[in-house]
Amino acid sequence: MKLSFSADDEAFRAEISGWMADNLTGDFASLKNRGGPGDEHAFFEERRAWERHMGKAGWTGVGWPKAAGGRGAPLSHQVIFYEEYARAGGPGRVGHIGEGLAGPTIVAFGSEDQKRRFLPGILSGDDLWCQGYSEPNAGSDLANVRTRARLVGDRWVIDGQKVWTSLAHVSDWCFVIARTEEGSSGHKGLSYLLVPMKQKGITVRPIQQMTGTSEFNEVFFDGAETAAENIVGKPGEGWKVAMGTLAFERGASTLGQQMAFRNQLDEIIAIAKANGRAKDPVMRQRLAEAWIGLQIMRANALRMLSQAEKPELPREAYVSKLYWATWHRDLGKLAMDVLGPEADVFPGEPGTYELTALQQLFLFTRSDTIYAGTNEIQRNIIAERALGMPREARA
Amino acid sequence: MKLSFSADDEAFRAEISGWMADNLTGDFASLKNRGGPGDEHAFFEERRAWERHMGKAGWTGVGWPKAAGGRGAPLSHQVIFYEEYARAGGPGRVGHIGEGLAGPTIVAFGSEDQKRRFLPGILSGDDLWCQGYSEPNAGSDLANVRTRARLVGDRWVIDGQKVWTSLAHVSDWCFVIARTEEGSSGHKGLSYLLVPMKQKGITVRPIQQMTGTSEFNEVFFDGAETAAENIVGKPGEGWKVAMGTLAFERGASTLGQQMAFRNQLDEIIAIAKANGRAKDPVMRQRLAEAWIGLQIMRANALRMLSQAEKPELPREAYVSKLYWATWHRDLGKLAMDVLGPEADVFPGEPGTYELTALQQLFLFTRSDTIYAGTNEIQRNIIAERALGMPREARA
Amino acid sequence: MNFAFTEDQDLIQDAARGWLGEFAGPAHARKVMATAEGYDRALWAEAVALGWTGLIVPEDQGGLGLGFVELAILMEEMGRALYPSPFEATVVLAANALMALGTPRYLEAIAGGGITATLAAGNATGKITAAPTEGGFRLDGMLRHVPDGARADLLLVAADLDGRTALFAIEGDVAGLSRTGLATMDQIRRPAELRFDTVHLPAEALIAADAGRGLALALDRAAVVLAAFAVGAAERCLEMTVDYTKERVQFGRPVASFQAVKHQCADMALAVETSRSAAYWAACVADDSGHNGDGTALALAASGAKSWCARSYFDCAAAAIQLHGGVGFTWEYDVHLYFKNARALEAVLGDGTCHRERVARLIGLDDAAEAAQ
């Protein structure tokens, strides 16, 4: 057990931080620290160009196997890559769903043909992906998926609705969990389909959030089509493949997310020092607690990643979503409390609604404890799967 | 709506506080502030004499109707009585289960004959009562009661076991919920029996608590008997009568309990001032929060009592157990944190176990959130009965 | 001692709940919150006609002469409805302050609905300095977070005058005064910034030369009434959550049947009921204190109630979002309106930390320790 980095690691750190310093400049300079959660609408086209720029330089797919076109970087390099990217203020990646979820799923479960067709577009930044899991009446529970797909000739024909689909309006492809076996229920009879988004059978409707902006969308499938071969795994294996996707969420990119959290905490601390709240002993306790909590989040992630080879999901992985979501939500409240009466104010006229970054943080983090499994669902999962307690009764 | 007291109220206050000052003296002086929860073993015989002394002076049954032998005091007088009693350091009442639960139940549901036979002994302090509700496998749920009673000739014959029975080893009578209908289940087929404790069919075994002392007991009924007429209500009405008893827990005596809490908080504040923790801004927040919380507890109790005439239990009554239990438990922890490293130490040799009053408070308050309906059960009750949410599935 | 509403108080509550529920609920808030003015003048005129602006104003100034319990009842219902209006600034702050200072000025106009008003004193940040001039005073300085500061007809402004706190009345706009509404995350309240750049006022603008104690009393009473607002709003968050979770089905069951959901609702109920007890405890103390009490009992009750109720409101609004799941996070559902308002309310008239610190001082934590234990 060792937390420090080797000389080779440090050389790699110099490489990526140097590249970021040299490249996040010029036209790209305005992208610094933009485009994260709650800010996904910002500078979209410029960020797409940035994604392509990274792809050209070989900085996409850092953790992917070399055979899949990635760098095949060891864990320590992946950690360093994501941390340095975020430390440098690297913008929110428009390709992150493809790089982090769709790509690894195709690598793990896809056919050779699918790998050839889909992976290069992800790595180059040309193809953007979105995720079609949640439904209005399925919430966090894939077993309740109602979206149906029927094989008609050589095409899957898809009807149904997905919600909370980030980036749907700009994506080229969506991976969709649909029910392909008539009359099936629960985890059975689901399939994992790759569906082109730019077609007339698909309508994307943005959801206006409490922030006033719209990161999330509803996606309506009304006779949407995809080719018969665009299925990952066999028909009926959708649950298995989807569970694999969820496992990829344990990737090293979480360290980048945490570095972004660190940037937010640093901003809050700077404000506290400037407005004098840093002298308030009660506020000092909260700021220190947040700082400690973030260090622990990093340690917890490194523990989890260091055991990624083990077949069983370790307990620190089970608790990580609940932990970071709650920590981050509390950080949003802390930001407001540090700002005091000024927390409510943003530049602009009354009646306009253009929030500051910290107000976005405060409001947007309320979704952290809801999407991708609410805190309640996460506690169920921890109790049932990590602790072996009896499963919740399902009607 | 008015929280202040009238001139008549203040005259009554002078009467009871004068009586306490005149009477809690001499042999009784050592009883001051003794005998509360966690300390029930202290000076038992002397407190029994004190109970009789109070009875002679007409200070038992202050809130009972005059027809039942009580004072029939209005609410404001009851509040004042219990607050002044506790403010004066009046000892834990050995007759409180008779006065607060058994007596009012008999007044409300008992026969005239039962009233004649049982009420005078309660008021005089001669007959002590205990409560036979909880069972090892029923926990907080009366519907799971397994203790059985059969009518054999003119006697009820009782077999089974009760637990968490305070004062069982010194009581003359116990009110017992027993299943009198063979094969019944849930709330049906239960009866409310009055059972003499001093008989060979009853064995009392003290439960040693984490404090090292034993307030609570297990009570074993092995062919125990009581006369056929010692049933309150009809056979099978036990649930209804028991629910009535629980309602009496909303009585003004709760104000006395709160005054005892106030005495404890005052002691903690005095220690904080003496050892310097009162200057610590974080500790000041907690002490202030405790003080505010206690004022709110009093206001909440007065609201509840001011609406005692209403047929429906008001919401402030539903939340009161959860609230005071949690507040009191937190007070115990606060006491330890104010004491700092000294919190752990008591006078005596290592290996002995004679805790200080605040250590007793810390440990004993852990039972507050468990007995008489755990916090979890209380939350169920609030959600289901006060908010009308769906009932918990029962197997 | 009777800590239940009288029949009259029940009637006030029923009437307020009925009218506000019908006309001034969240749908109304959505209509006005995007406007520059921030409230509906026609609806406000109806509220005036109901006598609300005169609720605590003495009868000989055209009011109803009721007390702070009644004002708390009304504000609880306004919180429930989340009604954006000049009521808080005009009645809870301005009329209350004028009464605390014992001056009848403007009370009749306020009671009759002729003017709206606000108070800019310890409830705002910043500072104004006043200096005597020939025939009047000159005011300079800046105040922020003045409720309704940009729209109120009458500004009651506290200023430092020779080391004492004086209160001045400013009717409408005057030269040198700029009033700027602040754009805020919460769209219910309308705070503003006031800049005084050599503002000359006539002598009769001075309402009280030594207003410190009266203003302190008024601000404590305002804190009590805001606590009641929080109670109503928090309870509405609970109701919306219970209603929604009973309807919403997940995993084949109503969400409300899950113990995790029930228990969070139970905790919300506990927060609401203890808050209600806190707010009305404090309102009773406000009524009992009069204008000449020593103020300590009221200070304790006001700080206790404000810190407790504002936190409860925030906790309930936050829990409401969580328990609504995804839709709680949308603009479409009303929960976020309460959530943002709750956050704003926590900071108004002092946050929880400063109120608890005040209680710590008032209960004697700084007094000399007694003889050692």
Place this chain on the structure above:
Amino acid sequence: MNFAFTEDQDLIQDAARGWLGEFAGPAHARKVMATAEGYDRALWAEAVALGWTGLIVPEDQGGLGLGFVELAILMEEMGRALYPSPFEATVVLAANALMALGTPRYLEAIAGGGITATLAAGNATGKITAAPTEGGFRLDGMLRHVPDGARADLLLVAADLDGRTALFAIEGDVAGLSRTGLATMDQIRRPAELRFDTVHLPAEALIAADAGRGLALALDRAAVVLAAFAVGAAERCLEMTVDYTKERVQFGRPVASFQAVKHQCADMALAVETSRSAAYWAACVADDSGHNGDGTALALAASGAKSWCARSYFDCAAAAIQLHGGVGFTWEYDVHLYFKNARALEAVLGDGTCHRERVARLIGLDDAAEAAQ
């Protein structure tokens, strides 16, 4: 960078868990906790034979030469078992301090089990003053809460010597020194009071004349290792709770099937796992810091881990009592042993508030603010 145990570390953990589970669990604690000595000498001799007292002692002093990660592993298992022994005082405090000061003295005796020892420095309350005398030193003063202070063979005592912190070694009893064990609610730890009333020590009793920095390093490392103890104990509380609630039937269902119970257990699991991450993060920093680092990284990690893990332990023990229901409150069930120990551990080596305040200072909250935002 590899934040997982090595195979050797896995072996140490397995061996410790096996031996402690078989011989030194709560049943053993119950046997010894009522005795005046407070631990079992025969069992301790076996622990010595396992090499544990030499775990971190360099090989050339007869130890195993392992690091703080390994020590944390061992202490985590001792926490799980709640093993009352001289280990913490002798190894975690005394040997650690001697190593931090770079002196080999006593290390061989400690590693070999010849002596038990303790440290009375910043980990105790009170103060000792030392003055040079002819041929030695004179010590006066009082210290409380010295772990094992009444029973350890060797006392390492910090004293103020001309404004610096010096460390003295006292073997057994000397004239003028009284050592009194304190009776405590927690019966696992054995703190004592040491009174120095004109205690004369020979010159060679001085271990280090300027020990401040070394002792600070040692106390931070001890805090890290105590944090690991808390992890094991907290996890045991969780295990007992899961096991008990699976067995216990209420309302016709295993208690463990209620969501309220499951969710509290999930929160315990979160507390345990984040604590484990915290403790081993800090242990790695302790291993990386050496004896000459600037100490800030270790101070942050130690304060972070100690405050976090001690609170988690208390929270888990408290939840364990609550979820055991009635029996959790009895002397018979083991939960209370952990609960009392958790409370004691919170105060040892600084409570959470003071550790967080230290972190606040170290992360620069007192530094000058940067240019305004």
